[in-house]
Amino acid sequence: MSDPILSVRNLTIDIPMSQNTMHAVRGISFDLKRGETLCIVGESGSGKSLTSLAIMGLLSKKLQRAATRLDFAGIDLMSQKLRQMRDLRGNRMAMIFQEPMTSLNPAYTIGDQLAEAYLLHRKATRVQARMRAIELLGKVGITAAENRLSQYPHQLSGGLRQRVMIAMALMCEPELIIADEPTTALDVTIQAQILRLLADLQREMNMAMILVTHDLGVVARVADKVAVMYAGEVVEQGTAKEIFGHPRHPYTRGLLRCIPVPGRSKPGEHLGSIPGMVPSLVGRVKGCAFRARCDVAEEACTAAIPERRMESGHAWRCIHQAAERLSP
């Protein structure tokens, strides 16, 4: 069980443009073990979703994916043929998307869509697929599951749809589940329910999970490991405890300042925010991408940035050895 189920080294994603290339994701590496939850956090456009799609092999053909290593359960995903990838997707690795409103096909019933992956990957009859669907709908907390099967997506609320999406991802008991901001589109009240559900199911089924989010509150609750992404790079990663307890990278610190902490931040109090803009990733990206917004930036930030790593695996990219002194 100590072998990682997912091992990523130097994953890069390039987006070719008319005259130039946009380096959207650069040199991402991490390991994930069975039963672990990795949270990838970062702002919009930092490459979180691209990374998760890259693992699933769902990037648009125009995008170029490269990695020195991209292993899933001992299988080298980089060398897998389309057909072999299809056998993995929805079967051993599954994904939950952020838009439950639009991620279900409006033309088919919930039952059809639930059964599809099961029928594709298991030698199962429709009846068996149906039973499995009912079982999973029950698991994700949908009552009267049997009646729901013949309903269409537009007849369900957002929360229900996301539960359906989760059930759909779990149909074949995947070993890895990637949830790409699964709660962003939902009501605040439902967000917590869904997340709790996901976390419970992950534990129950002993899956590895990648949870992509920009909600650090969520991360704090469910993450074993956290990777912080900024402008296509993982600027810091480590255990949840390390990241929340000892953030090293100025960006991580900035992010943490932005969370309202119940009890600690008073209503109306100014929340931290990071001024400035995300730099263009078109063309060669040199130095630290965060330097323009960093309050400790120096001349050296324009040169290559070393990755600093602790014994525990806590790693960050910054020229500053330890940024403790910068904490507020």
Add this chain to the structure above:
Amino acid sequence: MAVMMTGGEAMADKASDTLKAAFTKELESVDSYFNSAREGVILQRTIWDGLIYLNQATGKYEGNLATSWKWVDDTTLEFKLREGVTFHNGEEFDADDVVFTVNFVADPANGVVTQRNVNWMKEATKVDKYTVRIVTKGPFPAALEYLAGPVSIYPNEYYAEVGPKGMGLKPVGTGPYQVESVEPGKHFVLKKFDGYHDGPKGKATIGTVDIRTIPDVNTQLAELFSGGLDFIWGVPSDQAEKLAATGRFNVVNESTMRVGYLELDAAGRSGTDNPVTKLAVRQAINHAIDRQAIVDNLLKGKSKIVNAACFSSQFGCEQDVAAYDYDPEKAKALLAEAGYPDGFAIDLYAYRDRAYAEAMLAYLAEVGITANLKYLQYSALRDLRRNGETSMSFQSWGSYSVNDVSAITSEFFKHGAEDFARDDEVKAWLDTADTSIDPAVREENYSKALRKIADQAYWVPLFSYNSNYVFSKELEYTPTSDEVVRFFHARWN
């Protein structure tokens, strides 16, 4: 559905004894009294018989359903009928059929489409089973011509039962071919009538005649090439020349009785300020058009330019009339003399042969007359003409293949709705000629009328038409100038 490809094997038709022909026009009804199309005439001569037959080769009348006839007085014709003739449905032919048919069609209330074909007859009476008399409304010298032409005899019992509608869908006659099937307007299948009598038409030799309506000449030609048709007619001269050059078909040209002319509103019905009311203008138009060039280059074949307002073979068609040769300078001088040194603008109405009309436009333009072509459907144009709204129109007239001047000149110069000359003198001469049974009197009066028409240039007589018959090399057929295709005279060689 037929799965066999219509390949190029024309042999199949001779082998299957089926002649495949095409009509250009959708025939409204097969009942010959209730259509006015050339296609109808063709079917009429094929399915039915008249009392008399005009031998096209000799020009003599022969007995058909009648064996002999004589004028009892100026208005009564008596016929001895052929015995032993049966209709396609087995009904016996006798005087009752003649009486019924004549009395039915002569009654205007029954609405025969072409009234002039029948309205000269007053009634028919039975003398005995095989003797019958037809009484005309007045002296009618062309009676035999009509009895040999459009008047055919229908079976009285059947016709009384089914009427024109039933006759149109399931025609029954005594003719050389009987009708196997009719899809109105589209498709007609004829079978040789084995019980045909020994009349002068002779028995048919080809077993089946299959006629489809294919409106477009090109499609007809394409079918001919691909073996879908054996026999087409009315092929324009350009195509006929090319077809002849391929050497794959028999191409035969025959003149027709159809005459083309420009009708000029000399009477000023369309307005008295109309330029063509002036004689010099009408003469100028006559001189302006190079009819010979049009005949040589566009109509070709056996077409000829005509000078008199009739077809040369028609009885009474005087040839010694004023002729206007092509002389644009003279035309311009005449126009100047008439007060139009710079020409004028006028509408030229036409309903067929657009190319000829276009050619004339160009000739008129050369002498300074700007003619705008108004191309209409026949019926629409006729309405305009009857209302006297056209000052110049390009017309043609086929005389219903009646070989007598009364069928053309009298049609248009006796102050009818289509008379744009309104010449009292001409009308009087024509009236005399039309009602006399003395050929000499008729000839003299027709001659006077035709000469005045030419002198006054009421018309611009243009040319006679011709028709090209194109048929498979396996077929033998001799066309006639009356434009009637006689399938019973066609044979495989």
Add this chain to the structure above:
Amino acid sequence: MLVFALKRLGLVVLVTLTVSLLSFSLLFMSGDPASAIAGENASASDIEAIRTLYGFDRPFLVQYGDWLSGALRGDFGQSYYFKLPVSTLIADRLSVTMLLGVCGISFALLTAVPLGVVAAMRPNSFIDRAALFLSVMGQAMPSFWFGLVLIVIFSIQLNWLPPSGSSGWQNFIMPTVVLGYYAMPAIMRLTRAGMLEVLGADYIRTARAKGASEMRVMFKHALRNAIVPVVSLAAVQMGFMLGGSIVVESIFALHGAGYLAWESIARNDLPTVQALILIFSCFYIIFTFLSDLANAWLDPRIRVG
């Protein structure tokens, strides 16, 4: 669904009535119908008699009401030319036109939809450009000219297909292609655009994430959603096709309703023309109505709840 259908039905009736009024008024644009019926050798008194007989001397609306009530019973009066009931004439010809229309639209759909799908799968690829080229050609090619060219090639040069008539299935190949090719570009473009739109949808990603094959993604998930507007368009095109079959029928000498219409126009046979305009319009109206229903049925968002 029922309310939706009834509302549409109301509109259908209203449109049909208006079209019927317009096509009936054609008769009165054309001058004197009595003279047209009277035929070649009629005198003024004959025409007068016909005018009274046919009731042309009555007020316009009375005649219209009369005609309409007849039309509702399937009685469109008598053809001036054939002297047969117009309804018999049309019934006889309509089957050819319908067959042609069905063949044409099937041809268009069977070629345009797959092409559109393939083009959308690989935008800007060779096949996409080829499909676009075909559709641009189709839009610019005069159908009468295309028909003539086909006859020259396939009937005259190669002698593979009969140039005219309606006796066998071979007769319908060229007319089908000509008629279908006319409708193809629009259907292809719409399929392509719809597919491109749908392919960007989240649920397509979902389907891929389930491990569905490309074909399954394309045809089961994408096309099912992209086809909805195509169905409406096909219905509209079918309506246009029947009305536009005049040209094709006249070139290939198919004795269908379109050809009858052309001939009747040429013969001034107005009762037939009126009836045909009304019938073609009704076809269009019925097709669009049915396509609305089909759309509602295809789209669960309208069908359910």
Add this chain to the structure above:
Amino acid sequence: MGTVSPAAEEIRAPSPAALLRRRIFGHYGLVFGITVLFIIILIALFAPLLAGHDPYSQDLLARMKPPFWMNGSDPDHILGTDHLGRDYLARLLYGARISLAIGFIAALISGLIGTAMGVAAGYFGGRVDLVVTFLINVRLAMPVVLVALAVVAILGGSLHVVVTVLGLLLWDRFAVVMRSSVLQVRDLEYVNAAKAIGCSTRRIILSEIMPNIVNNLIVVATLEMAHAILLEAALSFLGLGVQPPTPSWGLMISEGKQMMLFEPWLIAIPGIALFILVLAINLLGDGLRDVTAPENRG
């Protein structure tokens, strides 16, 4: 929000004009369409200079002379002569005038009608919209070719009649597109602002709404122009369109059709000319649509 492909325009933003220029010149179809149409317009304008012959002058002795690539051609008549010995090239060049005039005027008439109806429906909504939508439905239900043929047959074929009939029949697409375009901009801020400061309805429509939908109008106009040109050709082909001796391309095909089995070039030449013109106009229309609304194409 992690999009799969971040929009390139957001990151580097050249000036809108430069962008438009780049889109136009990067669009081969549009460039082709504009170029060809421009050439045809030039040909139409300068037909008398280019033709070398009078398109109406006939020579019955020189009928159907073949074009230059065939045996027996006459160097004086590059594209040969027609069935009355008129120079085919001259007729073709003058024919461009007819086709362009028909397309342009018919699109103008139908554009005026359709735009007025569509804008009224979109702007006023309510009953006006109901009536216009109803009229559009009625119009769509009428078989165009059939009605056009019937009306031309009754009124008699001439350039004026054909153009008018086409103009009165082809407004439906203008109305549909204009209506939906207006609906899209009707409630935008600047329109509401104009309403708020009390601008007259006419002023709002003309100076606030029209400029924003004019690109759609132009696209529809080009497509309808092509449509009208094709319809005129079809009517002339069926013998119920423009009258001879007017050198209309449809009429030339109709006249050449007589000999098409023997002299296919007689229909090939005007057919190809018609094809190229319609192709160019369609490409122009498609291109304009792509360029002004790039999201419509992938």
